[in-house]
Amino acid sequence: MLSGADFVSLGFDSHCHLHFHHFDKDIAKVVEDSKKAGISHILIPSIDAATAEVAADIAEKYGLYSAAAFHPEHLPEESIEDQSWVALKEVLLRPGTVAVGETGLDFHHKTFSPKKQIRWFRKHIKLAEALGYPLIVHSRGAEAEVLQELTEPPSVPVILHCWGGDQQLTDTAISSGFYIGTDGPLTYKKNNKYRRLVSGIPRDKLLVETDSPFLPPEPFRGKRNEPAYTRRIHMGIRELWDGRMSIEKTAYILWENAMRAYRLHPENRRADILYKYGNSLYANLTSSCQNNCSFCVRRTEDGLNGYFLRHMEDPSDALVLSTIGAFPIENYKELVFCGFGEPTLRYELLMKSAKAASARGVKTRLNTNGLCTSFLRNEQVTRLLDCFDSVSISLNASGAKEYNRICPSSVEGSWEHLMKFIKLVKNTGIESRVSAVSNSGADLQRVKALAERLQMSLRIR
Ligand code: SF4
Structure with a gap:
């Protein structure tokens, strides 16, 4: 009251x-x-x-x-x-x-x-x-x-x-x-x-x-x-x-x-589906994620750079596609599917959205935690990757123990799924890299060594 x-x-x-x-x-x-x-x-x-x-x-x-x-x-x-x-x-x-x-x-x-x-x-x-x-x-x-x-x-x-x-x-x-x-x-x-x-x-x-x-x-x-x-x-x-x-x-x-x-009230708050960051445009399809990483911005914030990104309810496929259709996405270097959650959780929509962007000549990138092999078959993962120009995978650790500490997950065997996804990515030949967060407490030297063994370029964020 x-x-x-x-x-x-x-x-x-x-x-x-x-x-x-x-x-x-x-x-x-x-x-x-x-x-x-x-x-x-x-x-x-x-x-x-x-x-x-x-x-x-x-x-x-x-x-x-x-x-x-x-x-x-x-x-x-x-x-x-x-x-x-x-x-x-x-x-x-x-x-x-x-x-x-x-x-x-x-x-x-x-x-x-x-x-x-x-x-x-x-x-x-x-x-x-x-x-x-x-x-x-x-x-x-x-x-x-x-x-x-x-x-x-x-x-x-x-x-x-x-x-x-x-x-x-x-x-x-x-x-x-x-x-x-x-x-x-x-x-x-x-x-x-x-x-x-x-x-x-x-x-x-x-x-x-x-x-x-x-x-x-x-x-x-x-x-x-x-x-x-x-x-x-x-x-x-x-x-x-x-x-x-x-x-x-x-x-x-x-x-x-x-x-x-104005859809600003907690009862009907609208979250941004597309947002700008640098020269790129980002797509925010979901606020769900299997992980709860210790450094995740979602733990403390509802958005980034003035954008409100926490969907109260994930937006419908129709709304996401009409939003992508309405905005001048061609004006940006690339469309990155990242968002305030894990985009592969919306597998079908993710593919449709990436295809819609590609059809307009826009480069597409998938930013993912790499855990989709826990719910998608290998051929589905390959079909998904086919829709993108590049993929960036959150590695964040040098082994299962460190990963579980920094990125606790609801997915059983999350580290193994992540390794499996990286292998599949490499098999497709798609442009790819792994990333790690600098202040997460991970042993970055070991992460770097792992990235080298995996023959993946590493981006420290
Ligand atoms: S995988 Fe990404 S979205 Fe999910 S909790 Fe970790 S940092 Fe956040």
Whole structure:
């Protein structure tokens, strides 16, 4: 049971454009002020590939989150459509970029034709579904059309940001299970009708956003909006829900909603399937492993380099393949199947994924603990290795006794299985090496001697 003190420092501004020039001079102070005001989390949506990059930089620097998409008023020119789309996807590969947004339709400004806007909105919906990323939707003067495009609710959380639909459209959005964002205008004196509408939104589907620097709440109208003012909207919602509820508890409920909407909540946390490391791209198929190595990063961390990699549940084959299909993997030196667990445990998917990458001319490498001979027949192992350009095997020890001490395993005879795998690898002639960790307590001189006897090159990590 959480107490009042637990609620104090949690608050989520679910849509805040810190990438705009309005914050160029004092962004550090703005973020600090928001933290002081109990707004612990901020998501920065973007409006095109360039601002997505800036939003990702800010998110990385200040420990926030960002999203990437083309806003319906900022769509790319036809001549650079493909190039812009790839640039946007590159940003979506960055750690901390957790959603596709903001995309949608804007028939109020009509900067682009409805036809072009709808085409791009559909592209974004498809992309969000392919990656399993939440979708942030802008709608202005086009709320009915937006819902029309979402008639078949996407398989990912949908966030209707700064929602301005009438009661009937709101009821449709609610019945589709969408999250609905409310902003500063909730606090404006004359907005009783809007407040009534917001009070009918289920408490677990309501999100609070400032949409900074726009739409400041009372009493800051006419000034630049800031994430710290999220508290003012919390106060407005508390009045709608229950005037006696503490502001901290109100903020906590709304924080949890945003955490769920962006798939950051422990209940539905999304782990990254692809992540960048150096010039290579890595694929993370599973969080399971037969071993519990003393140096394994999984013992103390949930991810690496800002990426969250611990799958609560391994991703489906379809999601892994659509993620590989959607990202510009050709831009990388190689695709390494490594992850936050042992990739060969997903043998069939591993082969399909490696083949999909090879078909696009991408070099593939398998990083493995070499224990798959414990559950695969020799011909299956050979078929698996055929799918890769190279393989790297974790050796980590100079003999069974040392291996069992450093890499305790649930596999009976793990060292023997590892030796058998190395032999099979050598028989195939595939480019291969073994590796060992420098500070694991292994006798590295003996490991080196073993690698020489095995005629394998050794990489000390
Ligand atoms: S084999 Fe790799 S993933 Fe498995 S416990 Fe050891 S270091 Fe971790």
